[in-house]
Structure formats: structure tokens, C-alpha cells
Amino acid sequence: MLKFIPIAAQAGISGFESPAAQYKESGLDLDAMLIDHPSATYIGLAQGESMVGVGIYDNDLLIVSRAETARKGDVIVANLNGEFVCKIIDPDRRLLISASDAHVPHYVTDDDTFEIEGVVIRSVRLHRPLLTSR
Numbered sequence: 001m002l003k004f005i006p007i008a009a010q011a012g013i014s015g016f017e018s019p020a021a022q023y024k025e026s027g028l029d030l031d032a033m034l035i036d037h038p039s040a041t042y043i044g045l046a047q048g049e050s051m052v053g054v055g056i057y058d059n060d061l062l063i064v065s066r067a068e069t070a071r072k073g074d075v076i077v078a079n080l081n082g083e084f085v086c087k088i089i090d091p092d093r094r095l096l097i098s099a100s101d102a103h104v105p106h107y108v109t110d111d112d113t114f115e116i117e118g119v120v121i122r123s124v125r126l127h128r129p130l131l132t133s134r
Contacts, residue, residue, distance in 0.1 A: 034122050037067035042118070044077060044084070045130075051075070051086055053099030056123050059130075062086065064118035075120040080106070081113050086120065 035041045046060040054075060056062070064077050076089045080096065087096035087106070096106040108114050 034063055035065075036121070037065055040067035040118075041065050041121075044086075046086055046123070050098040050100045050103045054088070056086065056099070056120075057125065059126055061124040061126060062120050063122040063124070065121045066118040068119035068121065070116050070119050077117045077120060079113070079115045079117055080108075084117070089116070 031038060042064055044062045044064055046056050046058060046062055048058055051057075056075070062077065068074075070076050070089050070091065072090055072092060074089055075086065077084060077086050078089075078096070079085075085096065087098060089095070090097060090105075094108045096108060098105070
């Protein structure tokens with residue numbers, strides 16, 4: 001099991017002893033830290049650059065909760081006409097908005113097949129790609 005040290009870490013590098021040396025290591029449970037409703041939560045993989053304005057990049061992990069009700073301004077994952085999309089929702093104007101100027105908002109019409117799959121509650125940046133086999 002990974003160990004968790006309960007201190008904030010600065011990104012700077014120094015030659016001195018680790019400030020974490022004085023802390024006792026405790027077990028790290030990412031589920032407990034990141035997920036409020038485990039039975040209603042799934043993880044997806046972001047694809048594309050349309051959400052970079054809110055810090056979601058290609059190949060980031062998305063932690064998505066079906067227990068949350070989508071509200072205006074939330075980042076959601078939805079099924080839009082058979083394609084999974086990650087967008088900002090504006091339910092009052094029936095808009096799905098990208099966080100990139102390169103993509104225009106999509107107005108959800110009655111002709112669209114549209115279903116919200118969940119609210120993105122966390123995203124995790126991967127600095128190296130996921131291993132394909134375990």
C-alpha cells in the first residue's frame with residue numbers, strides 16, 4: 001500500500017533534509033480521498049483538447065459521479081447522439097460548452113439524443129501514460 005504524508009509539498013528542490021521526515025507515514029486510500037459515492041462513481045479517460053480552459057487535458061483521468069445533480073457551470077460527461085462528450089453544461093439555455101475557443105457551444109435540440117452520464121468531480125493529470133497491461 002502507498003503511504004500518505006499529510007503535508008503540502010512545494011515544487012521547489014533543495015538539498016536539505018525532507019520536511020516530511022518528521023511525519024509518520026499513514027496508509028493512502030485514494031478512493032477515500034477522491035470519491036464520495038463509490039457505488040455511483042466511475043473513471044473515464046479524457047480525449048481531445050476541448051476542455052483545456054478548465055484544466056482537463058487529453059488523456060487525463062476523469063472521476064465522474066452519477067450521485068451528483070448537474071448544475072449550471074458543472075463539467076459533465078454526457079451521451080450526445082451516441083458519442084460520449086465532456087462539456088460544461090448550461091441547462092437553462094440547453095447548451096454544452098467547450099472550454100476552448102476552437103469549439104463552438106452545442107445547443108441541445110429535441111432531435112438530439114442526450115443523456116447526462118454524470119458530473120466530473122475530479123480530474124487527475126497523468127504525467128506519463130497509463131500502462132496498458134497490469
